[in-house]
Amino acid sequence: MLDRTHLKIIQAIQQYGTLTKSAEALHLTQSALSHAIKKLDAELGVPMWEKEGRQLRLTQAGKRLSSLANRVLPQFEHCESQITDIAKGRRGTLRIGMECHPCYQWLLKVIEPFLREWPDVDIDVKQEFQFGGLGALLGYEIDLLVTPDPLFRRGLEYVPVFDYEHVLVVNSDHHLASVEYAKPSDIGRDVLITYPVEASRLDIFSQFLLPAGCSVKQHRTLETTEIMLHMVAAGRGVGALPKWLVEEYSDHLDLIPVRLGKKGMFKQIFMGIREEDQAIDYVAEFINTAQL
Amino acid sequence: MLDRTHLKIIQAIQQYGTLTKSAEALHLTQSALSHAIKKLDAELGVPMWEKEGRQLRLTQAGKRLSSLANRVLPQFEHCESQITDIAKGRRGTLRIGMECHPCYQWLLKVIEPFLREWPDVDIDVKQEFQFGGLGALLGYEIDLLVTPDPLFRRGLEYVPVFDYEHVLVVNSDHHLASVEYAKPSDIGRDVLITYPVEASRLDIFSQFLLPAGCSVKQHRTLETTEIMLHMVAAGRGVGALPKWLVEEYSDHLDLIPVRLGKKGMFKQIFMGIREEDQAIDYVAEFINTAQL
DNA sequence: TCAAAACCATGAACAATGCTCATAAATGTT
DNA sequence: AACATTTATGAGCATTGTTCATGGTTTTGA
Numbered sequence: 001m002l003d004r005t006h007l008k009i010i011q012a013i014q015q016y017g018t019l020t021k022s023a024e025a026l027h028l029t030q031s032a033l034s035h036a037i038k039k040l041d042a043e044l045g046v047p048m049w050e051k052e053g054r055q056l057r058l059t060q061a062g063k064r065l066s067s068l069a070n071r072v073l074p075q076f077e078h079c080e081s082q083i084t085d086i087a088k089g090r091r092g093t094l095r096i097g098m099e100c101h102p103c104y105q106w107l108l109k110v111i112e113p114f115l116r117e118w119p120d121v122d123i124d125v126k127q128e129f130q131f132g133g134l135g136a137l138l139g140y141e142i143d144l145l146v147t148p149d150p151l152f153r154r155g156l157e158y159v160p161v162f163d164y165e166h167v168l169v170v171n172s173d174h175h176l177a178s179v180e181y182a183k184p185s186d187i188g189r190d191v192l193i194t195y196p197v198e199a200s201r202l203d204i205f206s207q208f209l210l211p212a213g214c215s216v217k218q219h220r221t222l223e224t225t226e227i228m229l230h231m232v233a234a235g236r237g238v239g240a241l242p243k244w245l246v247e248e249y250s251d252h253l254d255l256i257p258v259r260l261g262k263k264g265m266f267k268q269i270f271m272g273i274r275e276e277d278q279a280i281d282y283v284a285e286f287i288n289t290a291q292l
Numbered sequence: 293m294l295d296r297t298h299l300k301i302i303q304a305i306q307q308y309g310t311l312t313k314s315a316e317a318l319h320l321t322q323s324a325l326s327h328a329i330k331k332l333d334a335e336l337g338v339p340m341w342e343k344e345g346r347q348l349r350l351t352q353a354g355k356r357l358s359s360l361a362n363r364v365l366p367q368f369e370h371c372e373s374q375i376t377d378i379a380k381g382r383r384g385t386l387r388i389g390m391e392c393h394p395c396y397q398w399l400l401k402v403i404e405p406f407l408r409e410w411p412d413v414d415i416d417v418k419q420e421f422q423f424g425g426l427g428a429l430l431g432y433e434i435d436l437l438v439t440p441d442p443l444f445r446r447g448l449e450y451v452p453v454f455d456y457e458h459v460l461v462v463n464s465d466h467h468l469a470s471v472e473y474a475k476p477s478d479i480g481r482d483v484l485i486t487y488p489v490e491a492s493r494l495d496i497f498s499q500f501l502l503p504a505g506c507s508v509k510q511h512r513t514l515e516t517t518e519i520m521l522h523m524v525a526a527g528r529g530v531g532a533l534p535k536w537l538v539e540e541y542s543d544h545l546d547l548i549p550v551r552l553g554k555k556g557m558f559k560q561i562f563m564g565i566r567e568e569d570q571a572i573d574y575v576a577e578f579i580n581t582a583q584l
Numbered sequence: 585t586c587a588a589a590a591c592c593a594t595g596a597a598c599a600a601t602g603c604t605c606a607t608a609a610a611t612g613t614t
Numbered sequence: 615a616a617c618a619t620t621t622a623t624g625a626g627c628a629t630t631g632t633t634c635a636t637g638g639t640t641t642t643g644a
Contacts, residue, residue, distance in 0.1 A: 001296065002296070002368055002371065002372050003295060003296050003297075004293065004294070004295050004296055005295075018590085018591065018592090019591070019592065020590075020591060020592080028631095028632075028633095029632070029633055029634085030591080030592070030593095031592090031593085031594085031632080031633065031634075031635095032631070032632050032633070033592095034592060034593060034594085035593090035594085035631075035632080036631080036632095038593080038594095039631095044372075044375050044376060044379060045375075045376060045379030045380070046375060046376075046378055046379035051592095054590085054591065054592085054639090054640055054641065060378060061374075061375045061378045061379070064371055064374050064375055064378075065371060065375065067371075067568065068367060068368070068371040071367070071432065072364050072367060072368070075360060075363070075364060076294055076360070076364070079294065079356055079357060079359075079360040080294050080336075082353075082356050083336050083337075083338060083353045083356055083357065084336060084337060084338075086338055086352060086353045086356075087336060087337030087338035087353070088337070129446075130446065130447050131430050131445055131446060131447040131448065132445040132446045132447070134426070134430075134443075134445060135430045135445055135446075135447065138423050138426075138427045138430050138431055139430055139431060140363065151426075151443060153423050153424040153426060153427055154421075154422065154423060154424045154427075155422050155423040155424070155427065156423065276359065310619090310620065310621090311620070311621060312619080312620060312621080320602095320603075320604095321603070321604055321605080322620080322621070322622095323603080323604065323605075323606095323621090323622080323623085324602070324603050324604070325621095326621060326622055326623085327602075327603080327622090327623085328602080328603095330622085330623095331602090343621095346610090346611055346612065346619085346620065346621085
């Protein structure tokens with residue numbers, strides 16, 4: 001019967017390439033591994049690897065097994081650590097996925113009191129997912145998703161956690177610094193600085209520039225909010241961020257928020273969880289504190 | 293180490309309630325099971341069950357394990373059967389998920405030539421999913437999703453497979469039988485027959501009646517297309533279905549398709565797969581034949 | 585080209601794990 | 615209280631997986 005050890009074996013061989021090294025990683029002898037894979041091939045009736053000289057290449061069947069390993073093993077590990085956490089009196093780890101870059105700053109503020117109140121719960125924040133945040137939630141890679149884009153599905157629950165206005169950020173020298181609101185064509189000669197995600201996921205493109213058929217002189221990306229704001233304050237470009245975030249920095253930096261379009265761009269951030277997890281006390285409590 | 297057998301045990305006990313029956317189902321003696329769960333509890337450091345008299349109830353930790361079992365075991369089984377299929381020279385099973393009821397008829401037409409061309413591939417059609425069709429695709433419950441509602445995510449590919457017009461169906465005695473198109477208020481005194489899914493997933497509600505603030509006299513649901521059409525032909529109500537589907541039955545049944553709104557309601561159906569599966573020949577071929 | 589190095593395969597012996605059997609204890613039923 | 619059903623326990627057995635020792639194969643590099 002296909003078993004967790006088999007998945008570990010296939011994963012190790014994928015990772016290390018040779019039996020000898022894999023065996024070492026698995027705390028086995030090379031012999032044991034050799035026996036094991038021979039038996040596995042025999043049991044399943046088809047080899048998992050083909051040998052090209054010394055190279056081991058996965059067969060079609062092996063690829064299936066490898067795919068199973070990659071998605072199932074992490075779940076085993078997480079479940080195990082959750083349970084041993086419970087055993088030790090700790091409550092476990094809340095794995096939070098983020099689909100909106102600037103929310104990170106907000107999350108930090110929420111996390112702090114939570115960690116104080118729940119000393120026996122750990123928090124883990126992840127930002128990259130193979131199938132996107134929703135996929136990660138459904139695939140049990142994360143337990144909680146912070147997203148501006150709630151895709152309601154059966155079995156999932158979304159809760160709005162906060163509203164904010166998305167604004168353009170410029171410095172006081174910029175020609176838009178004193179206007180009431182910015183039009184899409186106003187930034188045609190500017191450098192736009194954003195987080196490094198696909199343009200389709202950036203509201204400034206999808207909901208402001210693109211619908212009006214406008215573009216910018218240059219599009220630059222930066223990982224960190226702080227540096228982004230420093231660049232804007234230095235007149236090296238304009239940004240698009242939550243207004244509250246801009247206001248937090250406008251004490252020490254020369255930053256002016258400018259409304260996007262006449263009506264402004266108002267966003268709502270949601271937290272999504274799996275229905276079944278609603279019953280877990282610290283999950284419920286996290287959502288509670290986050291809503292304040 | 294947590295293992296597949298442990299997951300099977302917890303699942304069996306959930307299902308059968310008592311150790312004795314579970315042991316039988318697992319082809320073990322009651323003694324073996326008793327030993328096994330004792331060891332499991334000891335290894336994890338926390339009991340998985342609490343005894344209320346003779347009743348076994350899952351603890352918090354046990355619930356985690358049970359949840360793991362429920363989502364992981366099916367994947368083991370599917371992977372195993374895929375591989376043994378390959379071993380036997382068969383190619384495996386293409387698991388198709390359907391999120392649109394009337395597409396079933398269309399699928400039947402597509403499946404037929406495919407099964408002829410690929411005698412070593414089986415097809416499995418599923419319609420109910422815990423986390424909806426998308427969740428099933430991401431969770432490896434299905435390999436291919438037929439849906440009117442493509443949610444583009446990283447790691448997924450969607451292909452449009454066909455377009456159709458969604459129409460109201462009435463019989464020739466109905467007062468709408470001869471009009472050019474139906475307005476939302478026109479069916480306020482009718483019985484509307486639909487498939488048994490939430491109203492929010494029925495376009496006739498979400499895109500026709502609701503936006504106009506209209507409703508119907510009564511809303512009935514029926515599983516099968518055929519009976520639904522018989523009811524309509526008998527004047528017992530009106531339906532909302534793809535035009536091509538209505539036309540297929542209008543030879544033997546008294547059915548008239550009526551455009552929904554002045555501009556009609558045009559829909560597009562997509563097939564979604566995981567990117568990684570694009571390389572599998574029979575999957576690619578299925579999509580090809582389906583696009584014709 | 586040939587030896588050395590790295591890697592893999594195999595069989596026998598051993599160790600550990602899990603299973604069964606037999607039986608006792610606990611729980612629920614009448 | 616007696617009985618039926620279910621669970622727990624310990625000892626012995628069987629299976630499985632592991633190591634050890636060794637021989638074969640592929641690759642490397644002088």
